[in-house]
Amino acid sequence: MNAPTYNFAYLDEQTKRMIRRAILKAIAIPGYQVPFASREMPMPYGWGTGGVQVTAAILGPDDVLKVIDQGSDDTTNAISIRKFFGKTAGVATTTSTTDATVIQTRHRIPEASLHAGQVLVYQVPIPEPLRFLEPRETETRRMHALAEYGLMHVKLYEDIARFGHIATAYAYPVKVNARYVMDPSPTPKFDNPKMDNCAALQLFGAGREKRIYAIPPYTTVVSLDFEDHPFTRYRFNAPCALCGADDSYLDEIVTDDKGGRMFVCSDTDFCEQRQAAGHHGTESAAPHKEKAHV
């Protein structure tokens, strides 16, 4: 049911216009962080206020919304944001990656490949990839403006010097359209190649930091690396315990206090689809299934 006291998708129209302008600018300059007047949202910073504002600004009545948190459709954050838009915009929601037109995500890109017409909205905690190397915002902006990105390699150099390989496993810096270096939000670096030449539009919203940036469809996204230490994806060397997939990103789940653990797909939709298609792993999901609340 639509709550009549809210404007469509919670934000007022002027705010949505302001955010759309920022989004258009972000699309026009791929990877560039556009400042915007981030609003207070009815949720704490760190819960996706940036992503929610971007979603609110682009959502139309015919859209089908999917929300994932670490790949999962059924965590608190994902459910509450999905219900939020169900209530304030009355849009249809789904857990299926292929059926959704707008996917808001925290820390993952779905396993199923995205298609043209879809929009992937990222929740971003810290948009500035250079932040921990150069604390001055005035300086980092200048470095972006002049494309001075030597410092980014200093971070990767430090990784190799300390660990023998590039140990950065998430928020792995990328260069967008051969120009701006961008923080892909804390997605695992496993997902980085999916951003390259992606058919869907990718939007990034950082609420606390008041920044929006974007990767338009079919844009080159290159993960930074060294010639002698090239970028590598990383996943646990195991098949999913539930669906047997050996090519998906896995979560490690501790099952007891005796060192027991299992690896399952982080993308719950992907895992369920595979199980429905008859794939199965060493464990069964069935006995653990709770009864649906009526």
Next chain:
Amino acid sequence: MSELSSLDNAQPLLVAEGLAKNYGRLAACRDVSFALYPGEVLAIVGESGSGKSTLLQLLSAQLAPSAGHVAYRMRDGVLRDLAELGEAERRFLFRTDWGFVHQDPAQGLRMGVSAGANVGERLMAVGWNHYGRIRDIASTWLERVEIDVGRIDDAPKTYSGGMRQRLQIARNLVTEPRLVFMDEPTGGLDVSVQARLLDLMRNLVSELGLAAIVVTHDLAVARLLSHRVMVMKGGRVIETGLTDQVLDDPREPYTQLLVSSILPP
């Protein structure tokens, strides 16, 4: 090639003309003109507040002058006014063809990242993309400035003052600059460490054929390092000449005072 370079050496590397900087009514620096030639080391001496550091900032384009201009001969041989360079060009110059050694190494180093990365940063900034090669160069430079290569992965915050200063020098010289600015490079170090550092700098400067502008209040530094000396007082250059000439036979009363205020060895 040698003929060409000798021809190049006949032309000034840096030319300052009528440089002045005012802070309101205070004239920090007045009417400074000189030319610096490739491979030449110029010391700027004077007491605190005499305008040395302001002058150094004007010369290195970190401050805009109130009057006058500075021109620098780029690697392509063209003398260009620094004020006319775009910011990108100026910053590029700053991290390739120039070096700047700060008095406080914490200003010139990244204290939290390893020594190797500190030395390699300039290389990565100009597009070096091979970890092994960057590390080799960094090791070579640490050796050259007499830092134990075993400490390449330690952050400079774990280094002593003298080591930090040497690391800062290595970091600046790795791109083979032609001109290095030094602001009190031996300030805050004890005497034996100062002596080692001066020795090192003198060797590097002559090996690499660097031109350098050294700001110092320590006449011993000027005598050891520089070919020429400029004495400043109240924002003005009051005396200039060959180092030995100025220090052994000072002409101006103030320079005489400065020279005589050193305790005889």
